[in-house]
Amino acid sequence: METIFYIFHIFLFFSAISAYTFSDYINPNFTASNVKFIDNSGTFLSSPNGTFEAAMFNPAAQQTNFYLCVIHVASNTIIWSANRDAPISDSGQMNLTIEGITIVDQDGIPKWSTPPLNSPVYALQLTDSGNLVLLDRSNVSLWESFHYPTDTIVIGQQLPVGSLLSCGVSDSDLSTGDYKLRISTSDAILEWHGQTYWKLSMVANAFRDTNYMVEYMAVNSTGLNLFGSDGTVTVTVLKVVLPLADFRIAKLASNGQFIVRSFSGNNWKQEFVGPEDGCQTPFICGSVGLCTDDTTTGTSSTPTCSCPPNFRAGSNNFSACVPSNGSYSLPRACNSSLSYLKLGSGMQYFTNIYSDPVRYGVNLTVCQDLCSRNCSCLGIFYENSSGSCYVLENELGSIMSSSNSGSNLLGYIKTIVVSATTTDDPTSHSQRNKFPVAALVLLPITVFIFFMAIGFFWLRRKKKSKTKDIKLGKFNSHSSEDLSAFYIPGLPKRFDYEELELATDNFKTLIGSGGFGAVYKGVLLDKSVVAVKKIMNLGNQGKKDFCTEIAIIGNIHHVNLVKLKGFCAEGRQRLLIYEYMNRGSLDRTLFGGGPVLEWQERFDIALGTARGLAYLHSGCEQKIIHCDIKPENILLHDQFQAKISDFGLSKLLSPEESGLFTTMRGTRGYLAPEWLTNSAITEKTDVYSYGMVLLEVVSGRKNCSVKSRSHSMDESNSCGGYSSASSVAGLVYFPLFALEMHEQGKYLELADPRLEGRVSSEEVEKLVRIALCCVHEEPALRPNMATVVGMLEGATPLAQPRIESLNFLRFYGRRFTEASMIAEENENDSMLHQPPQESTPTTSGSQTAFSYVSSHDISGPR
Template identity: 70%
Template sequence: MTVTLCELNSLLKIEMTHPLDILSHAPLFTFPPMSPCPSSLTVAGEFVYPNFTASNFQFIDSTGSFLFSRNGTFKASMFNPGAQQTNFYLCVIHVASNTITWSANHDAPVSNSGKMSLTASGINITDQDGNFKWSTPPLQSLVSALQLTETGNLVLLDQFNRTLWESFHYPTNTLVIGQHLVAGRFLSSTVSNYDLSTGDYMLAITASDVILQWQGLTYWKLSMDTKAYANSNYVVEYMAINQTGLYLLGHNGSVVVIQVNLSQSDFRIAKLDDSGQFIVSSFSGTDWKQEFVGPVDKCRIPYFCGRIGLCTRGSASDTPVCSCPFNFHVNSQNTISCVPNDVSFSLPVACNSTSNSNQLNSSLVSYLRLGYGIDYFANDFVLPVKYGVNLSICQEICSDECSCLGIFYENSSGSCYVLETVLGSVMASGSDDDRLGFIKVLASPTNLGGQTLEFPIVALVLLPFTGIFLLVTLGFFWWRRSRLSKTAEGKSDHATSPSSGDLDAFSIPGLPIRFDYNELELATDNFKTHIGSGGFGAVYKGTLRDKTLVAVKKITNLGVQGKKDFYTEIAIIGNIHHVNLVKLRGFCAQGRERLLVYEYMNRGSLDRTLFGNGPVLEWQERLDIALGTARGLAYLHSGCEQKIIHCDVKPENILLHDNFLAKISDFGLSKLLRPEQSSLFTTMRGTRGYLAPEWLTSSAISDKTDVYSFGMVLLEIVSGRKNCSLRMQSHSIDDDSSAGGHSSSSSGVGPGYFPLFALEMHEQGRYLELADPRLEGRASSEEVKKLVRVALCCVHEEPTLRPNMVTVVGMLEGEIPSSQPRMESLNFLRFYGRRFAEASMIEENHSEKDVMLYPQANASLTSTKSGPPASFSYISSQQISGPR
């Protein structure tokens, strides 16, 4: 500690009997009274005791240091960052680097005469006039000492040496070795290195990840970084750093959920910088070494170029260039923001949640286009507010909301993203993305077409008569419409007539045939023959009046608001026609009932044929199914007017018709989910390993997610067995005891994760060992090699390394040479395989349907015969199946 001799003399006389005196190495003597006590004499230690005060002005070295850790690694000071003379803070400082690792009164600085006081009630900070600035919260017992530990933790202790309060539990912007940032806590950036006030950026720990946010908007996740490795699917409890890396830990710290490996270092910090970047650095000698940064791309930082500033990556990745987009110029009054070129336009101020005082007159609202190739940081982390709408509707949504400041519209999918409450920087995306941005602006009322908005006096006279005329006209149209409805009802052959809202459906172009509910009830014999179940409802076999067989899906998880949205989505799905996609023949929307009518696939789903005990699929049939499925997905991704990502590619959703013609089902239905059920796709851990790793990390989902799933299906088509099987069969074609087919295990027994075996056989060039043994050699080594290599390319852990489906079709057709899989992006399969084997030993009494999606989620499962562990989100493999 550092105190004046006068204070030390008084302290030692009073506190010599304190039990912590031994630890603090307090000298066993007292100083004689001195008056006056010069402030230039100081002495330091690791403890101070109640009735102690400190200020920067009081100490000789002008740093305000009054407390040191035992070995002098850290000190506590009343400190002024940057040597400015206005703002002083109670800080914990790493001595060797003079780096602040914690501050108390960061939002309430004091002058150099401000005081830190330690009393029996805790720590208090007051300004020079004695006004309160900051204090520790109420404590359970009286304080006996304040200690600064060797890890940099400031701790209040009671008389029994128990911790009452510690600074590690109240982090600011920095995490040090030995400190835990628990879920629910966060780091906040500072305004600058000199101003420690809370800035605009925040780092938070979620149940599965680390996220960076600006104004409540996410702009980065740890799981997105290529250096971050997902090890398990446990719930994250806290983040920590040590001598070897950065870790997210769960299960009382015994399980690593995500890790970032770093070089060995005895001292490092993880800091949310005032720039908005999360930086992990190590200190050695006299230098800091930056080891990890997120996001690396500074254009991903929300306010890097100010409001509506355009961030363009420069020649070097760390030197982006700021400018203003087309239609905007730099604000002369604020150089970190852009304003419209047209001075008759102004940027609106968003309303708050409790007031509609800023509700806008829609006639004053206009939109300035940003242009193609420009994107917004938040678009990758939020869902569109609407799907399948046109641009004008998207703009109307924004115009009607005073909180909306702009939109991004995705032309291919009709997705509408809104920018609410605050506007950050935009960025040059450097891609041919068809997302187009518009900034909402207000036209001056006196500049609308050069005309003023004067209200003519004659309007005051005519307005009452105009109102009466409009009422009469509306009454006439209402009467006529009611009469037409009754006439239509009399002529209808259906038992129930559509409502006026149903009639509006026919104004939406592209709708398929609309069926009456009673008609479908009759066709399915009152929904008698159940042929499948899925996440969207049950599927029944039916026969229409013309004797056509159909599959009728009763949707039970409808999420769209109103019939119009339902019709819009059905129109999109109904207009997609491809030989390898199941055709939507029609629909029914009557009352609360929503049904879809599909063509009937007489050979059922691929999983029944591939894994069942019936006749074996011949090799050519497998090739045709693989190619047909790939063509169907390629069409969804790039062939139809609006791109569709399936999100659930698996054998259950690949249906077979005559001559084993493969057709994909359930495409486009994810848009019909309720908002609260959107997590269905992110928790589908029961679909046997078809979901890409980005699902678990809540990263952006793209068409490459479907590519991963197709790769996993392709491996199953080759092997005739499920990728995740608790019991692996021997290579005997007579053993049909498992629906999972036959094993390719070299040992022939025990649990197995087939993708890992496929990777190992690829490395050894032993491709024929991967083919379904029931084929009895009726497959060439070259053809098996091609399919396995294509599959491995599809399941690369990094989405950007996966080919698109058009390329996959080309490789399967032989027009494009099959690529060489990238081994560095397939090593995750080894970890999955090990964890699957461990989990399978525990889960050996479970049915195969109940296996979790990813082996790493099974690292330490404890289950009973009654069902899977409750700690994991779970959906059985049959719950998301398509029509059979």
């Protein structure tokens, strides 16, 4: 009897241990299951502060699916689950061994486990931030739940580039759903079956602060942030008013909306939701369901589901809408008997907002044929005004209908014919009808007359078209190349040549010219002012090559890059339509006779230009090297906002442009030495040109010219009393003079004299040192543009120029002086009798003199 009593007490002792919740950590050879615990909560581990628990848990109190979860205790919210796609019953177990965590069902069959670890497990710990961590004997982390997020991240957790949040199916079913949140190097993106339906960068109160590449996303007390540079730089911040809260999460909900919310006291508060319009979540009303956004309530959207015209609710209510006519069904595979059911007007589809048309300038029949030939295409949207064709592929989501939808779009859903029953659908393919005898007699005659009429009008139209083609110069080897004959995604709006003739009053107002062509001011039909650039010297390049490059340029958007609004490619005519910059180019403002630029304005221009270049080099999908950075290609808008123009156009030019471009690309005076030594051309060539421009911004004069007369100095000594190796007889090679003044610490000698003391030595030193670092002879020693932005903003320590890599400027300066004096002797004899060259980058005598220096001379001894 005593033995039985003893055994009974031992049983109670171990039962108590099994039911005990550890508040620090647990060691291997531990087993947990829901039925093993007295209170049936399944909790076996708590964080030290009691905020979080680890448990074998059944969401929504259902009794079939149990998961290993980390739970926020106060709100009973799951922030992580292990076996979300392999639930177990209440008698399944979680086993902790020295090899990690394993979850098995009631039969002992493994359902989930941690990956292979580098060393044996010593303990399992739940941190105060909610991170479940496996530790080795040295307290080194072997595995963390934070590194394997499910649908939620909490404060202290990072979601790195390349990782995903995947929604659950419902509150009770944690299985992986169809909605994903993906972090790219530039954005946070919501996707459904690989199709984008929301981007953080497009939210009104999300701001991109820098051009650094994104490394991870995190939620904190300031909002939702995308961080770069090892977390030291905020790339994008979603600014929301966040009150003090006990607990805050960012979660991808089962309905596809990404939500930031906080828990305080006993209440949840929603602080942000995206997309805000519930109808923009792809499957809110099921396949082909019509979602109407009811904004009359004054709150966030209240979607209402129905079916569009020609469709009715399927057997499962609005999980799908099916064709009203039973003779048609949605395709499940490729089928030759295709038809298209038209949707009502004022409808939109979520992918149309975030993707580009597959074709521009085509008719509806071409658009439908594109879909018919593509088995994965399930429908189209067609825009009448532009001839844009959008295709709906892979999975069909909901159709949107709201006051904000584009009324110019027409939607068509692909169907297959399942019977020969007659339909009244006007867009369907021909039906089998029995013709009366009279029709059989009259039909051939009618067809003959019809084709005779078509032939007459075709000949008349061809004659008119030929006259127009002669005017546009279309008769060349590429005259038959039709823009609708090839697929170029991302192409911006295409303008007709006649439309641009009208907008520019037959190219009446010339506002600029250069190596890429002439620029004219224009006003479009919507009253927007634009700059129309006529591209010259394109050689034999065809429309497709041109449009491919324009598609790349048109998809690049940055506040410091001039926006491309459209293009024209008719015959040999190539035109680009840009936003109009009302303050013109930097060279006119900097070197002209107008009001002097103040120092802060110069600094803002330098910073804006650096940001634009940094984006071209590292911020967009395809790296773009500008190859011709100079003041003429830096345009100014309101408040002297700098925007780089002509980026990406160097690829469009023909090789015969040697009159402007030395060796390959670029303008004399801004060319990096590697252009002239057949060295590799990288983004560091733009850095060199930027450094040269920065010196001109500091001084307010050209680097390679005589002293500007606009400076308030004694014209008898145009060098302003300078006495150095960089100035001889009024000629100054400013980069060398800047190097000499840097060596002597006399930075104010370099500032534009017109500023008259309105700038400090420290402010000038900052820009001069950055500029000299940019013009190092060795490209590897030049900083990248992201680093330049950091130095200008103060986030990166100011670098010290390397004198040994700047000595080449002394040779440049000497050659410049010699060539300038030779040019002055010959200027009145030969230079003045030469016809002006449209492609000459500058007109000053000394700049032309500098052009005399040969590639061999300018590269100097090696």
